[in-house]
Amino acid sequence: MNRIAATFAKPRPALVCFLTAGDGDTAANLDALVAGGADVVELGMPFTDPMADGPAIQKANLRSLGAGTTTADVLASASAFRQRHPHIPLVLMGYANPMVRRGPEWFASAAKEAGVDGVICVDIPPEEDAALGPALRESGISPIRLATPTTDAARLPAVLDGSSGFLYYVAVAGITGMQQAAIESIEANVTRIKQSTDIPIAVGFGVRTPEQAAEIANVADGVVVGSALVELVEKYGANAPEHIRTLTASLADAIHGAR
Amino acid sequence: MSTIANSFRTQPDDSGHFGQFGGRYVAETLMPLILDLEKHYRAAKADPAFQAEFDDLLEHYVGRPSPLYFAERLTEALGGGQIWFKREELNHTGAHKINNCIGQILLAIRMGKTRIIAETGAGQHGVATATVCARFGLPCTIFMGATDVARQQPNVFRMKLLGAEVVPVESGAATLKDAMNEALRHWVAHVDDTFYIIGTAAGPHPYPELVRDFQSVIGKEARAQLLSRTGKLPDLLLAAVGGGSNAIGLFHPFLDDPDVKMIGIEAAGHGIESGQHAASLTGGSPGVLHGNKTYLLQDADGQITEAHSISAGLDYPGIGPEHSWLHESGRVEYLPVTDDEALDAFQTCCRLEGIIPALESAHALAALPKVAKDFREDQIILVNVSGRGDKDIFTVADALGVKI
Numbered sequence: 017m018n019r020i021a022a023t024f025a026k027p028r029p030a031l032v033c034f035l036t037a038g039d040g041d042t043a044a045n046l047d048a049l050v051a052g053g054a055d056v057v058e059l060g061m062p063f064t065d066p067m068a069d070g071p072a073i074q075k076a077n078l079r080s081l082g083a084g085t086t087t088a089d090v091l092a093s094a095s096a097f098r099q100r101h102p103h104i105p106l107v108l109m110g111y112a113n114p115m116v117r118r119g120p121e122w123f124a125s126a127a128k129e130a131g132v133d134g135v136i137c138v139d140i141p142p143e144e145d146a147a148l149g150p151a152l153r154e155s156g157i158s159p160i161r162l163a164t165p166t167t168d169a170a171r172l173p174a175v176l177d178g179s180s181g182f183l184y185y186v187a188v189a190g191i192t193g194m195q196q197a198a199i200e201s202i203e204a205n206v207t208r209i210k211q212s213t214d215i216p217i218a219v220g221f222g223v224r225t226p227e228q229a230a231e232i233a234n235v236a237d238g239v240v241v242g243s244a245l246v247e248l249v250e251k252y253g254a255n256a257p258e259h260i261r262t263l264t265a266s267l268a269d270a271i272h273g274a275r
Numbered sequence: 276m277s278t279i280a281n282s283f284r285t286q287p288d289d290s291g292h293f294g295q296f297g298g299r300y301v302a303e304t305l306m307p308l309i310l311d312l313e314k315h316y317r318a319a320k321a322d323p324a325f326q327a328e329f330d331d332l333l334e335h336y337v338g339r340p341s342p343l344y345f346a347e348r349l350t351e352a353l354g355g356g357q358i359w360f361k362r363e364e365l366n367h368t369g370a371h372k373i374n375n376c377i378g379q380i381l382l383a384i385r386m387g388k389t390r391i392i393a394e395t396g397a398g399q400h401g402v403a404t405a406t407v408c409a410r411f412g413l414p415c416t417i418f419m420g421a422t423d424v425a426r427q428q429p430n431v432f433r434m435k436l437l438g439a440e441v442v443p444v445e446s447g448a449a450t451l452k453d454a455m456n457e458a459l460r461h462w463v464a465h466v467d468d469t470f471y472i473i474g475t476a477a478g479p480h481p482y483p484e485l486v487r488d489f490q491s492v493i494g495k496e497a498r499a500q501l502l503s504r505t506g507k508l509p510d511l512l513l514a515a516v517g518g519g520s521n522a523i524g525l526f527h528p529f530l531d532d533p534d535v536k537m538i539g540i541e542a543a544g545h546g547i548e549s550g551q552h553a554a555s556l557t558g559g560s561p562g563v564l565h566g567n568k569t570y571l572l573q574d575a576d577g578q579i580t581e582a583h584s585i586s587a588g589l590d591y592p593g594i595g596p597e598h599s600w601l602h603e604s605g606r607v608e609y610l611p612v613t614d615d616e617a618l619d620a621f622q623t624c625c626r627l628e629g630i631i632p633a634l635e636s637a638h639a640l641a642a643l644p645k646v647a648k649d650f651r652e653d654q655i656i657l658v659n660v661s662g663r664g665d666k667d668i669f670t671v672a673d674a675l676g677v678k679i
Contacts, residue, residue, distance in 0.1 A: 147568075
């Protein structure tokens with residue numbers, strides 16, 4: 017069983033945590049996520065034009081690029097994380113252009129070598145799967161797709177086809193870190209999607225507090241938190257790890273005890 | 276759909292690709308919406324009533340057909356082929372941009388959308404969008420980089436007079452690329468009621484196709500006008516290319532005429548070798564941005580680099596995907612022209628023809644001294660004068676060291 021499947025096979029909801037690579041002390045910040053109890057780590061690949069992100073993650077992208085972060089640095093961070101944490105699933109998240117720049121095969125094989133388990137590419141929908149999906153599958157990396165409130169029944173099979181690991185349900189039609197969706201809407205959509213697939217479903221966008229996370233953990237297989245963690249890097253800089261660990265621990269407690 | 280062998284006019288394919296370019300590289304939230312847009316566009320294209328309303332507005336509101344004009348003194352000064360202008364600068368709002376805005380707002384109304392958003396760089400597309408929103412009574416929000424807001428105050432005020440809300444975008448370098456990012460972010464959060472009027476022949480499918488189709492009125496008219504006045508087709512077409520909407524509008528109806536040569540002019544800024552330019556084809560490489568695969572200015576890691584051009588309308592690090600395809604297929608040639616060359620051509624056109632061209636159009640005109648002599652006196656060079664240059668006089672004065 018691979019690392020993602022093993023994590024979601026546990027009898028408790030999973031906490032999925034996002035941080036942008038190269039923003040602050042990446043190794044220390046990622047270790048703080050693990051120490052706090054994160055089940056899956058999403059490492060953001062910085063991009064100059066993060067079209068799907070709100071202000072918090074946009075700024076993290078710019079800070080990282082401003083500090084000179086390269087694709088090689090992101091892969092080195094992933095690889096070092098894998099050395100330190102052999103069992104925690106690691107997912108790269110980002111935009112198409114940095115991923116396909118040297119060709120999809122190059123990226124898939126470099127990510128595999130770094131110990132990456134899954135890839136979320138925000139701007140490659142199923143219609144453009146050929147740009148990256150086949151290379152990832154060939155390398156044994158899970159292409160993790162996004163489903164949204166606008167993904168209707170007619171479209172859902174196309175989204176599910178070729179995706180693996182888990183499905184990332186985007187709770188609100190919008191960008192990261194902004195408003196929160198009503199739990200009723202999340203529950204209805206997760207229930208609807210579950211009728212079509214056995215892939216675990218993690219819910220993200222707009223989740224900031226342990227209370228919200230616990231509520232969502234009641235109805236989904238996992239909860240994704242990103243902007244709230246990224247904001248701690250902005251606010252505390254070199255002292256971010258202890259704050260990241262504290263928030264992650266309170267999220268993990270709330271999620272793991274939800275049901 | 277039947278395919279004509281060796282035709283250059285049957286792109287994109289059913290999935291929105293021009294060869295390897297184009298496509299629909301958007302977040303999942305937008306996918307259902309752009310699929311719906313495509314469905315409505317197909318229906319509109321097949322509906323004679325839609326076409327009739329579009330044609331009627333172009334005639335009576337925009338002022339089409341735009342004239343075809345023989346630039347006699349410029350021809351004499353340069354020597355070589357006859358130089359003719361397609362006078363898009365005489366359209367309502369002063370540029371070709373309005374053709375596309377009329378088409379898209381009719382589509383928005385047909386889809387039942389009640390709000391319009393758009394991005395703008397120099398403000399020309401913003402003004403054209405605000406204009407059609409006023410005409411049809413729809414609320415309008417224009418995203419514009421804060422840097423551009425500061426340097427294009429007259430257009431900001433025009434948009435406001437027309438009833439639009441102008442949102443300054445502070446992210447990134449606060450120019451056109453960032454305005455487009457912010458428009459996409461806004462759109463994704465307002466998919467139910469909002470239509471995004473993209474200003475150039477780029478973005479996710481079907482935008483490059485529909486913008487091209489709406490702008491093709493330029494080439495169709497020019498073709499008919501030239502045939503009726505000279506009995507011939509042109510020997511060379513020249514048009515400036517930023518995103519590429521005025522160029523594709525002129526070129527597309529001629530693509531299958533093998534004797535018509537075409538050159539798209541890219542903005543070379545301070546020169547390709549300086550690294551400060553906006554020539555995606557000459558100085559860039561293929562990548563994915565803003566919903567499509569196309570040539571981009573980018574570094575080795577795929578990070579997008581800032582463009583530079585004296586012409587704000589050409590100051591964008593990408594290009595429409597059909598141009599990338601026409602470039603690779605060799606059907607259209609693309610040449611870079613620098614800021615200085617464009618400034619010279621701007622002044623020459625003012626003095627010899629009594630026409631103040633937009634700095635964008637001045638790039639097309641700047642190719643004339645290089646190519647006109649390659650043509651005989653009975654051959655025809657047709658230049659798209661895509662916009663008027665009143666908006667640019669402050670920039671030009673500044674570049675010439677004149678205080679207004």
